[in-house]
Amino acid sequence: MSKATIVAPSRQQFGSPVFDELGMERDPDNLYLQTIDAILHAAEILELPHHVQVILAQPKNEIMVHFPVRMDDGHHALFKGYRVQHNNALGPYKGGLRYHPEVGLDDVKTLAALMTMKCSLVRIPFGGGKGGIKCDPRGLSETELRRVTRRFVSAIASQIGPDVDIPAPDVGTNAQVMAWFADTYMNITRDKESVDAIGVVTGKPVEFGGSVGREKATGQGVIDVLAEMMPEVGLEMKSSSCSVLGFGNVGSWAAKLWAERGGKVLAVMDHTGAIYNDQGLDVFAVDEYVRQNRGVAGFEKTPHGADAITEEQFYQTQVDVFIPAALEQMITSEKAELIDCKLIAEAANAPTTPAGERLLLERGIEILPAILCSAGGVTVSYFEWIQNRSQVYWDAERVDEELNRHMVLAARRVQLARHRYNVDLRTAAYIAALDAIGKVYKLRGIFP
Numbered sequence: 359m360s361k362a363t364i365v366a367p368s369r370q371q372f373g374s375p376v377f378d379e380l381g382m383e384r385d386p387d388n389l390y391l392q393t394i395d396a397i398l399h400a401a402e403i404l405e406l407p408h409h410v411q412v413i414l415a416q417p418k419n420e421i422m423v424h425f426p427v428r429m430d431d432g433h434h435a436l437f438k439g440y441r442v443q444h445n446n447a448l449g450p451y452k453g454g455l456r457y458h459p460e461v462g463l464d465d466v467k468t469l470a471a472l473m474t475m476k477c478s479l480v481r482i483p484f485g486g487g488k489g490g491i492k493c494d495p496r497g498l499s500e501t502e503l504r505r506v507t508r509r510f511v512s513a514i515a516s517q518i519g520p521d522v523d524i525p526a527p528d529v530g531t532n533a534q535v536m537a538w539f540a541d542t543y544m545n546i547t548r549d550k551e552s553v554d555a556i557g558v559v560t561g562k563p564v565e566f567g568g569s570v571g572r573e574k575a576t577g578q579g580v581i582d583v584l585a586e587m588m589p590e591v592g593l594e595m596k597s598s599s600c601s602v603l604g605f606g607n608v609g610s611w612a613a614k615l616w617a618e619r620g621g622k623v624l625a626v627m628d629h630t631g632a633i634y635n636d637q638g639l640d641v642f643a644v645d646e647y648v649r650q651n652r653g654v655a656g657f658e659k660t661p662h663g664a665d666a667i668t669e670e671q672f673y674q675t676q677v678d679v680f681i682p683a684a685l686e687q688m689i690t691s692e693k694a695e696l697i698d699c700k701l702i703a704e705a706a707n708a709p710t711t712p713a714g715e716r717l718l719l720e721r722g723i724e725i726l727p728a729i730l731c732s733a734g735g736v737t738v739s740y741f742e743w744i745q746n747r748s749q750v751y752w753d754a755e756r757v758d759e760e761l762n763r764h765m766v767l768a769a770r771r772v773q774l775a776r777h778r779y780n781v782d783l784r785t786a787a788y789i790a791a792l793d794a795i796g797k798v799y800k801l802r803g804i805f806p
């Protein structure tokens with residue numbers, strides 16, 4: 359992964375021929391089409407059979423529901439929910455549940471397709487799914503959030519299940535939401551007595567069927583991948599610096615685990631502001647502060663040592679590794695111009711726009727793609743699902759060790775594909791993922 363081997367994306371034109379065949383638009387600004395185009399580009403290089411490319415171009419199921427919920431003041435509000443099931447050739451659909459005001463069908467489709475790739479890349483027996491509710495969870499009381507969750511579960515209960523489709527936390531949801539989700543499903547499913555029903559969601563609290571290590575798993579996976587890949591660009595974590603965009607579940611854990619390994623976190627930004635310390639932020643104190651204040655803004659007034667910086671200064675901070683761990687498409691070409699690092703580890707899903715990516719690669723900045731970097735969460739979700747089914751619960755050491763093994767092997771698969779096909783790391787990751795899916799389609803054939 360030395361700089362000399364950086365390969366810019368080889369696609370010149372947007373839009374696979376499959377788009378025309380399926381009557382899909384050719385809108386290069388549409389995130390779903392961008393994602394599928396990149397996947398199909400990798401599929402072409404791999405010479406994946408045409409019919410498999412066509413199947414992967416669209417999700418198997420797109421479920422949209424509207425449901426009323428009584429709010430605390432007595433009025434009823436109507437909510438819109440989504441569950442997209444992209445592909446289940448490898449096993450039940452698996453993917454997070456997002457509560458956010460901007461959730462829309464195309465985002466959910468994109469994230470579901472990425473989950474198909476992610477699960478395949480880390481070789482866990484799941485397909486790709488994703489869901490969400492268009493709402494602002496910060497503006498809901500706890501009782502409203504619980505009723506919204508329960509009503510959504512009842513709306514989609516017939517389409518999910520521990521053998522069918524298994525949601526998990528994502529932006530705006532957490533272990534508590536997963537506990538309400540599982541409880542609702544267990545109360546309304548036809549097979550109430552089944553001990554397996556609790557496996558309908560992962561990311562549950564440890565006291566209620568969750569796995570130790572799930573909360574930190576995505577951040578930990580990012581660090582496992584970095585530890586494996588950084589030496590190839592001549593970097594070592596303990597003597598390196600990073601900045602982290604987003605300080606929620608993924609960003610805060612990535613930052614804390616980076617610091618635990620001796621690296622410095624120079625800057626952090628979230629939706630409330632950005633902070634900086636040239637000697638390294640006390641990220642454990644930042645974490646504590648964010649839990650109490652719902653954002654990093656104001657941390658500079660605490661005695662822990664930090665300056666408030668602007669968004670532009672945040673992106674311009676000179677670091678070895680930049681970790682985007684907030685939302686999709688935040689690294690536009692304007693931001694890519696500002697970023698000053700050697701390596702980007704995509705902890706968030708799809709954080710880089712195609713234009714941003716082109717610019718970064720041209721500038722010699724490597725990008726470790728999200729389907730690799732952020733696969734730790736779904737990997738430990740898989741461990742949770744195994745534990746729910748077997749009723750045998752693992753200790754933290756076993757979870758850490760198994761997670762590390764999955765992440766390191768996935769990183770090596772990406773490196774191998776990169777060298778074999780001489781492509782950028784994102785295309786290599788898709789190739790490594792599609793290889794497993796292609797083999798399963800060949801073995802299974804297409805029914806009937």
Ligand code: NAD
Pocket residue numbers: 527528529530531576603604605606607608609627628629630683684685686705706707732733735736
């Ligand atoms: P989260 O809700 O816990 O945190 C999101 C963070 O992004 C918050 O710190 C928020 O302040 C920040 N943010 C939002 N808008 C921003 C803006 N405009 N500018 C700066 N910061 C902004 O979510 P999360 O679970 O940490 O997920 C983060 C990303 O990682 C998402 O892309 C998600 O899909 C992905 N991901 C999450 C998991 C998981 O296990 N939670 C697994 C894989 C991928």
